[in-house]
Amino acid sequence: PRRLWLSRHGESEYNVLGLLGGNSNLSERGMMYAEKLPELVANAVGDQPLTVWTSTLKRTQQTASKLPYQQIQWKALDELDAGVCDGLTYEEIQQKYPEDFAARDENKFEYRYKGGESYRDVVTRLDPIIMELERQENILIVTHQAVLRCIYAYYMDVPQEQSPWMNVPLHTLICLEPRAYGTIETRISANI
Numbered sequence: 001p002r003r004l005w006l007s008r009h010g011e012s013e014y015n016v017l018g019l020l021g022g023n024s025n026l027s028e029r030g031m032m033y034a035e036k037l038p039e040l041v042a043n044a045v046g047d048q049p050l051t052v053w054t055s056t057l058k059r060t061q062q063t064a065s066k067l068p069y070q071q072i073q074w075k076a077l078d079e080l081d082a083g084v085c086d087g088l089t090y091e092e093i094q095q096k097y098p099e100d101f102a103a104r105d106e107n108k109f110e111y112r113y114k115g116g117e118s119y120r121d122v123v124t125r126l127d128p129i130i131m132e133l134e135r136q137e138n139i140l141i142v143t144h145q146a147v148l149r150c151i152y153a154y155y156m157d158v159p160q161e162q163s164p165w166m167n168v169p170l171h172t173l174i175c176l177e178p179r180a181y182g183t184i185e186t187r188i189s190a191n192i
């Protein structure tokens with residue numbers, strides 16, 4: 001891509017409750033981000049053409065719903081599947097599956113949730129996304145924290161053992177400009 005714009009979805013109802021995964025709606029605060037995003041993107045992108053890619057989950061589509069650009073949904077952009085832990089809090093996982101909780105802490109990149117995915121699995125399923133991105137000009141991807149960590153790590157050369165621990169803030173637009181000598185990054189906070 002010439003420029004790649006990345007954003008997490010706005011705050012979701014599950015984010016507020018501290019629950020993993022699911023397919024919840026945006027919270028009121030998350031909707032405020034969705035309302036503000038068109039202005040944020042227009043100021044940053046200018047009048048260049050842009051295509052928006054979202055996941056198939058409601059929270060990314062609600063976040064992108066006010067954007068006046070072509071939108072494409074990708075199943076491959078859905079959040080890391082937490083399997084049997086989907087819909088639980090971290091405390092509940094620690095109580096119900098203490099060994100899994102510890103194993104994940106030990107090697108977060110390789111740890112695969114029972115009936116779900118690891119970060120390595122997500123990196124693998126993002127392969128076609130990265131391939132397609134390489135053929136595109138300006139793309140805005142609205143997706144989920146774990147998926148963004150993987151895409152970000154690919155462009156910024158973050159090592160695999162670090163990428164699952166990176167904080168990707170809510171309500172922030174990240175711009176990546178791949179260049180011959182490395183990728184230039186800028187971040188714009190929506191202050192919401």
Ligand code: F6P
Pocket residue numbers: 015019020021022079080082144145146164
């Ligand atoms: O808490 C938000 C969230 O996107 C969850 O839906 C997801 O399971 C989690 O972050 C991924 O982060 P981690 O891999 O650090 O648990």
